[in-house]
Amino acid sequence: MAKSPLLVIDIGQNRVKVMELAPASKNRVKVVKMGSEALQLGPKAEQGEIYQRLQEVLPLLLQSLGVKNKRAIVSLPGRAAFTRRLQVPVVRGRQLDRIIRYEARQHVPFPLEEINMDYQVGKQGEEASELEVNLVAVRREIADGYVKIVKKCGVRTDIIEAAPLSIYNAYAASAHRDVEEVTAVISVGASSTDIVIEQNGRMQFMRSAPTAGNHLTELLIKKHNIEADKAETLKRKSADQYTESDELNPEDVALVLEQGFEHIVTEIQRSFDFYVSQPHAMPVTRVFLCGGTVNMEGASEFLEDRLGVPVTILDATDLETVETPAEYKDALRREAGLMGMAVRAAGQAPCALSFAPSAVKQRLELERRSPLLILMAVLLAAMLGGSVYALDNLVQKKRQAAEQMKQIISPGETASPRLKEQREIQEKYNNRYARIFNVAKKRGVLSRIYLEVQEMIPQDIWLDSIDLKSDRLSIVGRALNDARISTYMQNLALSPFFDNDTVVLRNAVFSTDSSAGSPQVDFTIEIVGFNEPTQAEIKFVDEFRSRMQDTPILAIRVIRPGDDSAGAAPSGGMGGYGGAMGGPMGGMGAAPASSPATMGAGAEGEPEPDATLLIGVYQMDDQNERLALMNKINAALNAASFSEIKTIELRFHGRVSDERERILIDREQLARFGEGSLGPEEFEKSFTLVTPSPSPTPTPTPTPDLSEEGESTGGGYGMYGMGMYGMGGYGMMGGGMMGGAPAAGQ
Numbered sequence: 095m096a097k098s099p100l101l102v103i104d105i106g107q108n109r110v111k112v113m114e115l116a117p118a119s120k121n122r123v124k125v126v127k128m129g130s131e132a133l134q135l136g137p138k139a140e141q142g143e144i145y146q147r148l149q150e151v152l153p154l155l156l157q158s159l160g161v162k163n164k165r166a167i168v169s170l171p172g173r174a175a176f177t178r179r180l181q182v183p184v185v186r187g188r189q190l191d192r193i194i195r196y197e198a199r200q201h202v203p204f205p206l207e208e209i210n211m212d213y214q215v216g217k218q219g220e221e222a223s224e225l226e227v228n229l230v231a232v233r234r235e236i237a238d239g240y241v242k243i244v245k246k247c248g249v250r251t252d253i254i255e256a257a258p259l260s261i262y263n264a265y266a267a268s269a270h271r272d273v274e275e276v277t278a279v280i281s282v283g284a285s286s287t288d289i290v291i292e293q294n295g296r297m298q299f300m301r302s303a304p305t306a307g308n309h310l311t312e313l314l315i316k317k318h319n320i321e322a323d324k325a326e327t328l329k330r331k332s333a334d335q336y337t338e339s340d341e342l343n344p345e346d347v348a349l350v351l352e353q354g355f356e357h358i359v360t361e362i363q364r365s366f367d368f369y370v371s372q373p374h375a376m377p378v379t380r381v382f383l384c385g386g387t388v389n390m391e392g393a394s395e396f397l398e399d400r401l402g403v404p405v406t407i408l409d410a411t412d413l414e415t416v417e418t419p420a421e422y423k424d425a426l427r428r429e430a431g432l433m434g435m436a437v438r439a440a441g442q443a444p445c446a447l448s449f450a451p452s453a454v455k456q457r458l459e460l461e462r463r464s465p466l467l468i469l470m471a472v473l474l475a476a477m478l479g480g481s482v483y484a485l486d487n488l489v490q491k492k493r494q495a496a497e498q499m500k501q502i503i504s505p506g507e508t509a510s511p512r513l514k515e516q517r518e519i520q521e522k523y524n525n526r527y528a529r530i531f532n533v534a535k536k537r538g539v540l541s542r543i544y545l546e547v548q549e550m551i552p553q554d555i556w557l558d559s560i561d562l563k564s565d566r567l568s569i570v571g572r573a574l575n576d577a578r579i580s581t582y583m584q585n586l587a588l589s590p591f592f593d594n595d596t597v598v599l600r601n602a603v604f605s606t607d608s609s610a611g612s613p614q615v616d617f618t619i620e621i622v623g624f625n626e627p628t629q630a631e632i633k634f635v636d637e638f639r640s641r642m643q644d645t646p647i648l649a650i651r652v653i654r655p656g657d658d659s660a661g662a663a664p665s666g667g668m669g670g671y672g673g674a675m676g677g678p679m680g681g682m683g684a685a686p687a688s689s690p691a692t693m694g695a696g697a698e699g700e701p702e703p704d705a706t707l708l709i710g711v712y713q714m715d716d717q718n719e720r721l722a723l724m725n726k727i728n729a730a731l732n733a734a735s736f737s738e739i740k741t742i743e744l745r746f747h748g749r750v751s752d753e754r755e756r757i758l759i760d761r762e763q764l765a766r767f768g769e770g771s772l773g774p775e776e777f778e779k780s781f782t783l784v785t786p787s788p789s790p791t792p793t794p795t796p797t798p799d800l801s802e803e804g805e806s807t808g809g810g811y812g813m814y815g816m817g818m819y820g821m822g823g824y825g826m827m828g829g830g831m832m833g834g835a836p837a838a839g840q
Contacts, residue, residue: 099165099252102435103152104260105240106171107144107285107308108133110152113432114161115416115439123440124417128425128432131155145239153247167253167435168244172281172288172302174236175256175449178202179299179372180213180227190215194227202231210237210254212447216296228297230256232449241451252458253438254449257281258288258300260434263443265292265382267413267434270406278378279408280362281385281430282393284308287358288385289365293376297445299369303361307387310354317350318342332391355393359400366401382408384430415440543567543591543624550585554578567621572605572614579617586619588650590627590635597621634734641726648747649710652739704740707731713746713754721767721774724759728768731761743784758782 100123104111114127131154133147178201182193194213198206211231232254241251258281265271265279273295281288284307291299307329314325329351333344369375380403383394388407398405410433411418411426418426418433426433437443448455544562547569551557554574561568573579579602586597601618627635631652638650709727714720723744731739742759763780766772772780 098439098441099163099167100439101161101163101166101249102169102432102439103166103244103249104169104257104429104431104435105148106133106257106283107139108135109284110148110155111429111432112152112155112159112161113426113436114159114163115436118417121440121442122415122417123436125419125422125426125436127159127161128422129155129159130425141236141239145243148240149243149246152243156247156249161249164249165252166244166249167255167438168240168251169255169257169260169431169435170232170236170240170449171286172257172283173286173304175230175232175258175300175302176202177228177230177300180229181224182227184223184225190225194229197227198229198231201229204231204233208234210234210449210451212449214297214445214447228300230259230300230447230449232256234451237449238451241454251450251454255435255438255447256300256449257283257431258290258302259297259445259447260431260438261288261384262290262292262297262300262434262445263437264384264410264413264430264434265290265408266444267415267437267442268408268410269412269414270382270408276376276379278362278366278381279430280381280383280397282306282358282383282387283385284387287361289362291366291369291378298375299365299372301365303358303365305357305361306385309357310351310387313350313354314347318346330390351390352396355396356400359397362397362401378403381405384408384410384428386428389428410434413437415442539624539626546589546591547586547621550582550589552578552581552585555582565623567624568600569619569621570617571619572616574614576602576615579615579619583619586621588635588639588647590631590650591625592621593623593625594649596623630734630736630738634730634736637730637733638727641730642723645723646712647709648712649708649745651708653706653708653743655704705738706741706743707736707739708743708745710745710747713748717774717778721777724764725768728764732765732768756784758784 100115100117102113102115104113109130109132111130112128113125115123116126118124131151133144133151135143135147139147178198180194180197180201182190182197185193195206198211202209202211209231210233211229213227213229216226216228237254240254244251261279261281265277271277271292273292276291276293279290279292285304287303287306289299289301289303290297310329311322311325314320314328315322318325320328328342328347331344331347333348336344366378370377378401381397381401383397383405384407388394394405394407407428408430409427410430411423413433413436416433416436434443438446540562544560547560547567548557555571555578556573557569557571559568559570561570573582579599583597583599586592587594598620599617600620601616603616605614605616635650639647707727711723714723724742727742740761742761742764744757744759745753746755746757747753758781760780763772763777767774767777
């Protein structure tokens with residue numbers, strides 16, 4: 095645990111005061127040395143003059159006192175600090191820090207980069223909806239300036255306080271404290287009057303008024319045209335000390351001082367009025383005075399008469415946590431600022447804010463944690479040593495066990511018949527386990543395929559049976575019309591588990607059952623092979639489907655190096671994509687179902703190769719519609735974490751014609767467009783236009799007559815000619831005029 099600093103330095107406008115402490119008992123300190131030195135600066139001295147003079151005076155003061163402690167608490171004048179009272183939501187930790195920093199930007203008249211700030215959160219009831227926060231800040235350049243000067247004197251600054259906070263800590267440690275009262279502690283110094291108000295046992299208000307003892311001196315100089323030293327002497331001179339030889343009589347001096355005190359009272363009363371105007375604030379019921387100016391004759395009585403509340407001089411040496419030797423009592427009786435810092439050094443300050451630079455706070459936090467870090471380092475070293483020892487023993491035992499196993503596994507010609515028998519039994523069980531594992535793995539895939547087939551069922555399709563085997567699937571059902579069958583086959587072909595080739599219409603005839611109530615089509619669809627898609631591909635297809643519900647999708651394929659899935663197809667086009675699509679999808683045939691590379695991944699443990707995503711849709715002439723489609727593709731790729739896709743190939747098709755347009759899009763350019771860093775015009779310039787290969791238009795086939803049983807003479811579907819829909823190869827619904835080459839095996 096870091097040691098508390100035992101040196102306190104109070105820097106005022108006129109004097110710098112130093113006090114050295116020593117531990118007395120638990121949570122108590124005692125004063126061992128105390129001294130002060132005048133800075134001899136005018137009332138309107140600039141900050142640079144104060145720094146210069148302090149750099150000259152402070153080293154001499156420390157040397158004359160023989161100070162040994164090198165870690166200090168430094169108090170800045172109250173006018174260097176400003177405070178704000180905030181109401182924030184009930185939060186904790188980093189969220190509270192962020193909210194307070196946001197509020198500070200609204201209330202502090204300086205950028206946050208130019209201030210050092212700290213805050214104190216008040217207690218709140220269980221049902222409180224807001225936290226009360228006292229935010230106090232000082233200019234960073236002022237705090238850093240004092241830190242540098244103190245450092246040049248060989249002293250390290252650990253804590254920087256504001257004088258009003260030190261005064262409040264002194265009062266809070268005194269026997270005068272009463273939490274039932276609304277108490278104001280007022281320190282009338284040389285350059286400022288510091289005012290702190292406590293209510294309900296907590297500091298609620300802090301302000302430094304610019305009118306103080308220097309104002310009285312200036313009035314005397316101006317009124318009687320005298321030197322500053324003489325005015326300072328007259329200000330502190332009591333009435334019984336005047337003689338007949340004095341140039342001024344006490345009545346003239348008292349009249350000027352009374353005018354000056356009226357100005358001080360006005361500032362105090364303004365602070366009281368402002369405080370009472372705040373929510374939940376109550377009027378001040380008593381006042382305690384401290385500071386050098388209150389030593390003037392009749393000061394407390396004058397303030398009591400003007401403020402209308404009891405006024406008492408605060409004895410700063412009567413503190414529970416600080417022992418003050420008799421020789422220092424008179425000098426420290428009114429020095430509440432110094433004594434408040436002593437309370438802070440004892441660790442008993444109720445308001446423990448610090449405005450030290452962040453580097454100082456980080457150093458103190460490291461010192462506070464250093465014992466724990468050292469202990470952790472020792473434990474870690476012990477654990478590492480024990481681990482190395484244990485690991486060495488384990489390696490030796492493993493080595494011995496390996497040698498023994500080697501003798502068992504490869505015994506050579508000396509192997510016993512019993513050992514050979516056991517090895518045969520082991521091999522038998524290993525083979526059985528491998529078969530069971532393959533069955534379980536295949537069962538999981540088949541279950542997913544079964545669900546996929548059911549999810550793809552469109553409206554007005556009824557399934558009678560699904561016969562699912564390890565390498566094929568047969569679907570028997572009824573449909574309202576052939577368009578429903580086309581839609582169903584299109585949906586199946588869009589699944590990552592199937593290919594265009596693998597979805598085959600084996601039979602489709604009108605139902606002759608009069609009980610059906612309306613014409614129906616009995617059909618049989620066979621899926622003659624399954625793919626092995628990766629999880630990323632499955633997730634992408636699901637995402638893309640959900641985003642493209644309002645746009646028909648004609649094809650989704652992943653093409654990897656070595657695939658032939660982008661090759662030209664027969665004129666039947668994309669089998670499974672509707673009767674009107676016999677011709678348009680020519681050139682988008684898929685790889686044979688026996689090729690797992692269509693949707694599969696590389697070997698286990700190997701990185702997946704770069705791939706191309708091929709998507710077919712109907713022709714889009716509107717450029718905004720195209721860009722919206724590309725945004726949906728990008729969103730689906732990102733949602734699926736499909737990183738192996740490096741190129742997107744878009745193919746646009748007409749309703750009754752061949753492929754019209756083909757575009758290659760770089761995945762990186764698509765991602766930049768999706769995140770907004772690439773505009774539409776630049777994005778369009780990055781497209782690579784590919785001239786599609788022409789596909790021959792199939793010769794129309796006459797529609798055969800429908801027999802009474804509903805079957806055509808051409809065999810198959812009757813009026814729809816399903817036997818001639820181009821099912822052989824890649825087409826489902828034939829080309830152009832619903833014709834096509836006769837289906838193989840029909």
